[in-house]
Amino acid sequence: MTAPVLLADEERQRYAAQYAEIATLAGGLAHEIRNPLSTISLNLELLVEDVATGDSARDRRMLRKLQTVQRECGHLETILEDFLRFVRVGELDRAPCDLNEVVREFVEFFQPEAAAAGVEISPHFDSHLPVVELDRTLFRQALFNLARNALQAMPQGGLLELQTAPQDGRVLLTLIDNGVGMSPETLASLFNKVFFSTKPGGTGLGLPTVRRIVEAHRGAVTVDSAPARGTRVTISLPPASRGEPA
Numbered sequence: 001m002t003a004p005v006l007l008a009d010e011e012r013q014r015y016a017a018q019y020a021e022i023a024t025l026a027g028g029l030a031h032e033i034r035n036p037l038s039t040i041s042l043n044l045e046l047l048v049e050d051v052a053t054g055d056s057a058r059d060r061r062m063l064r065k066l067q068t069v070q071r072e073c074g075h076l077e078t079i080l081e082d083f084l085r086f087v088r089v090g091e092l093d094r095a096p097c098d099l100n101e102v103v104r105e106f107v108e109f110f111q112p113e114a115a116a117a118g119v120e121i122s123p124h125f126d127s128h129l130p131v132v133e134l135d136r137t138l139f140r141q142a143l144f145n146l147a148r149n150a151l152q153a154m155p156q157g158g159l160l161e162l163q164t165a166p167q168d169g170r171v172l173l174t175l176i177d178n179g180v181g182m183s184p185e186t187l188a189s190l191f192n193k194v195f196f197s198t199k200p201g202g203t204g205l206g207l208p209t210v211r212r213i214v215e216a217h218r219g220a221v222t223v224d225s226a227p228a229r230g231t232r233v234t235i236s237l238p239p240a241s242r243g244e245p246a
């Protein structure tokens with residue numbers, strides 16, 4: 001029997017429905033794990049408090065073991081949070097916006113964290129940008145993931161530049177840091193390996209989430225990086241469509 005020939009649109013819809021089903025399952029599973037995990041965490045905390053008051057060698061050994069379990073629990077919680085953020089990128093709630101304003105607002109929010117890490121933020125806004133259509137909450141999440149990575153790449157402090165510019169009718173947003181940069185192997189693995197991270201407590205879900213958010217906006221992300229030089233991430237977005245559905 002020959003397989004029915006599906007129209008491209010039907011095929012896409014079928015994949016989208018399958019993806020939505022798997023995403024719902026995976027999200028549900030993450031939720032189910034999260035609740036008992038937070039009970040475990042809470043009880044561990046109480047145990048640690050109890051044991052920390054003892055001063056025998058046995059108490060100190062127990063404390064070290066409990067703290068190891070506590071660290072691992074914390075890591076699992078971070079993975080679940082990042083994973084839930086990743087699967088939740090579904091339907092967008094888009095509205096026309098000025099990208100400069102969105103970035104300016106983000107810089108204001110992120111400034112204290114950057115300052116505490118010794119990182120100076122330097123924004124350059126082009127004042128002739130076409131309007132873009134963004135889901136502001138999701139887009140802020142993408143900016144946050146990128147800015148966090150930049151900070152983590154500059155443990156001794158540094159400079160984070162955020163630039164907006166129009167290009168061939170599209171809108172570009174570039175983040176440049178002068179941090180540790182990436183090896184060619186890291187650069188090649190970024191978007192290809194699931195859960196790829198070079199950080200001890202990393203989940204490797206930050207950039208895949210950024211990519212999903214940007215692609216859901218019909219945009220594209222590119223990364224250039226060189227070890228010890230720094231990293232440049234460029235997001236390119238289409239201009240808001242006039243009237244016709246995006």
Ligand SMILES: Nc1ncnc2c1ncn2[C@@H]1O[C@H](COP(=O)(O)OP(=O)(O)O)[C@@H](O)[C@H]1O
Pocket residue numbers: 145149150153177179180181182186190196197198199201202203204205206207208230231
């Ligand atoms: N700005 C950056 N500078 C240097 N390396 C980076 C930068 N952003 C991302 N990376 C590399 O990409 C990897 C994956 O990043 P990400 O998906 O955000 O996961 P995580 O931050 O949890 O490791 C990081 O572990 C790091 O090796």
Ligand SMILES: [Mg+2]
Pocket residue numbers: 145148149205206207
């Ligand atoms: Mg990250």
